[in-house]
Amino acid sequence: MAQVLEFKLPDLGEGLTEAEIVRWLVEVGDVVAVDQPVVEVETAKAMVEVPCPYGGVVTARFGEEGTELPVGAPLITVAVGKSDVGEEPEGSGNVLVGYGTGTAPARRRRVRPTPVGSAGAGAAGGVPERGAAAAGGPADAGVPAGHGSMSAASPANGSAGAVAPVTRNGSASDGPHAEGPVPVISPLVRRLARDNGLDLRQLTGSGPDGLILRVDVEDALRAGAAQAGPAWTAITPTTLAPAPAPVPLTQPGAQATRIPLKGIRGAVADKLSRSRREIPDATCWVDADATELMRARSAMNAAGGPKISLLALLARICTAALARFPELNSSVDIQAREVVQFDQVHLGFAAQTERGLVVPVVRDAHARDAEGLTAEFARLTEAARTGTLTPGELTGGTFTLNNYGVFGVDGSTPIINHPEAAMLGVGRIVPKPWVHEGELAVRQVVQLSLTFDHRVCDGGTAGGFLRYVADCVEQPAVLLRTL
Missing domain, CATH: 3.30.559.10 (Chloramphenicol acetyltransferase-like domain)
Known part of the structure; x- marks a missing residue:
């Protein structure tokens, strides 16, 4: 009897929260061995091959070459066999330098909020079913603590049976994350909040299961800066005037090429900007x-x-x-x-x-x-x-x-x-x-x-x-x- 397990993009370490798919090393239907590299990705640090901790048949791939995925997003699903009834297959636990593929320590595992509605909602929008992985089973062994899984169903796909992501303002608590640890996508986001004196328990995460993303922290900081502006701006007559239209970066009809700042170039840009700001x-x-x-x-x-x-x-x-x-x-x-x-x-x-x-x-x-x-x-x-x-x-x-x-x-x-x-x-x-x-x-x-x-x-x-x-x-x- 085969079981379908999902392997998610593992913790990349050093504050890295996403990676770009450069080249797939396997096709759907291929047989993979334990710890066989299945995809080559480029992070802000380097280009590496990511090994899969499961052995079996590849049943699905998520993301085309050139797609940027966040940590915790699904990479592939693998159909593996059970040796005995009730015995769950386990990952290898091997760790690439700086890239975890094994089970995270129990003391660091994030406590997930209880979903609202049926816990057995299936896949939607053509995404393969997750099997035991959807219930937080062995598929979670490939994802470090603190990184939520990507929901296969979301309001955007229009599926009637989809379960809406649980926000931190659920009815079961008086406020966002009144109890338990705060789910944050990476230590970098947690540090960003700490450096700016922001209480993460007061935020509502926009990620899966209420996971707090970097954009959530940045939005909260911008909102706080706007509210903390000089008091006289509230009574200055100029505040009644409409805001001026933004100046376009290029003149009408002019040709321009936009180059995304991502991967290594994006990391260099962020680091140089931080150096100028802080030092x-x-x-x-x-x-x-x-x-x-x-x-x-x-x-x-x-x-x-x-x-x-x-x-x-x-x-x-x-x-x-x-x-x-x-x-x-x-x-x-x-x-x-x-x-x-x-x-x-x-x-x-x-x-x-x-x-x-x-x-x-x-x-x-x-x-x-x-x-x-x-x-x-x-x-x-x-x-x-x-x-x-x-x-x-x-x-x-x-x-x-x-x-x-x-x-x-x-x-x-x-x-x-x-x-x-x-x-x-x-x-x-x-x-x-x-x-x-x-x-x-x-x-x-x-x-x-x-x-x-x-x-x-x-x-x-x-x-x-x-x-x-x-x-x-x-x-x-x-x-x-x-x-």
């Missing part, structure tokens, strides 16, 4: 004579062995400078009003890909030599180009190095990679006239720029860091003190 940054820069550094690199590579990259030498200089100025290897905890200094240097570096800008992280960069840094940079760069970086390789950085000189530009004012405290930018190295040992000469000159969070240090510390980096570039022998 009071400042930038200082200096020109340095990199002639001796280039000669030292040529000598290293001429000695045989693996070639040493210029980025690796600059990274080694950064880790030495951070050992002297640890204030810049930190982050600001806004809630606790504390500056958190890190003992390890997890060095991020900006990498441009066809999908957008990503910042892979070299773990424990302070403990690696030039050869080790070169090898790790090469590995992470190749993974970035192929879209195979894991969420763990894209998060957890404490300081970022940005070599924008590869684009042929001399200088820049970097935007700090939130929530870090500083970023070092390196321009192109080009021959320029330079006063060397009292005489005018042609030297290899580079511009270095440091953007730093003014909350973690003042200009003296930032200037000292940048000057030390410039000294090491001009005289690589200075590094011998820390090797």
Whole structure:
């Protein structure tokens, strides 16, 4: 006897709440094994293959390629067999790096509100029946706690037998979520509410089973901001005038192309915007004579062995400078009003890909030599180009190095990679006239720029860091003190 189980888009971790279907790896009717990848999705962090924790025959797929699905939405249904009467099949429980497919811990499972009306409503609108999954059975094993399932029937499909989603203003309680935990789609939404002093128990979620989505929190914040406006606006005569018509983004008849900000590009846009909003940054820069550094690199590579990259030498200089100025290897905890200094240097570096800008992280960069840094940079760069970086390789950085000189530009004012405290930018190295040992000469000159969070240090510390980096570039022998 076969049972149809539903596998939902699992928890993507790191505050990710949706993913775009890039490519289906199975067709309806295919036989899949336990933990076999069934779909390739792109998140705001990377492109990954999602394994299914059940083995059986694929009976349905949800979403076409290019469709963006939220966490908890159904991906596929699989017909599996029962070994014994009354025994429920279980998922493998295996976990991809950063992507859960097993049963969530019981202490974190969300308590679902009791639906209004019949609990046995079937599928509608051509969606396959969910079987035991509709009753919160084994199919829920693939969905982490805190993520509601997508209802197969909704008022939009016009099904007479559909069960309307239960809102938090149900008749069984005096107010929204008077008892029990508040169902929120992701920790990111919960944190957004907490940072803005919003009580989630006073909201009515628009998601399935009253699940609170990010749009619900944002709408509540906008409504609160409107109500908290200056008192004089209520009596100003201009408030009686009709609001001016919105200015169109393009003139009538003009052609324009709209490009959605989603996936990696959307995540980068959100992160840069947050950095500008929250971090009071400042930038200082200096020109340095990199002639001796280039000669030292040529000598290293001429000695045989693996070639040493210029980025690796600059990274080694950064880790030495951070050992002297640890204030810049930190982050600001806004809630606790504390500056958190890190003992390890997890060095991020900006990498441009066809999908957008990503910042892979070299773990424990302070403990690696030039050869080790070169090898790790090469590995992470190749993974970035192929879209195979894991969420763990894209998060957890404490300081970022940005070599924008590869684009042929001399200088820049970097935007700090939130929530870090500083970023070092390196321009192109080009021959320029330079006063060397009292005489005018042609030297290899580079511009270095440091953007730093003014909350973690003042200009003296930032200037000292940048000057030390410039000294090491001009005289690589200075590094011998820390090797």
